[in-house]
Amino acid sequence: MPTCNSCSDLHGRPASTQLCEMALLGVGELRGVPAVEHYRCVACGSSFSRVLIGASCDCIWQSLDRRCSGEDRAGSPAARTDGFNSQEAGGTA
Numbered sequence: 359m360p361t362c363n364s365c366s367d368l369h370g371r372p373a374s375t376q377l378c379e380m381a382l383l384g385v386g387e388l389r390g391v392p393a394v395e396h397y398r399c400v401a402c403g404s405s406f407s408r409v410l411i412g413a414s415c416d417c418i419w420q421s422l423d424r425r426c427s428g429e430d431r432a433g434s435p436a437a438r439t440d441g442f443n444s445q446e447a448g449g450t451a
């Protein structure tokens with residue numbers, strides 16, 4: 359089944375992005391706090407996870423179907439995370 363327009367555009371969007379028709383499959387909790395929600399698109403059947411906690415840059419929609427393709431992650435700034443961390447650690451006196 360081809361990915362519908364809304365799903366093909368959803369990966370990497372902020373978790374606050376509102377959707378048209380998504381069925382909530384389940385919620386993962388961390389210490390009693392909802393940490394991630396799993397959704398399935400009723401239109402095309404694509405599966406997504408919505409990260410709810412962590413740094414703001416981590417709270418995004420992630421496609422579970424395209425995880426292995428890497429096509430959207432090639433230009434991701436996530437690779438710079440290590441640089442930011444070491445920079446902060448070094449600046450701490």
Ligand SMILES: [Zn+2]
Pocket residue numbers: 361362363364365366399400401402403404
């Ligand atoms: Zn869809």
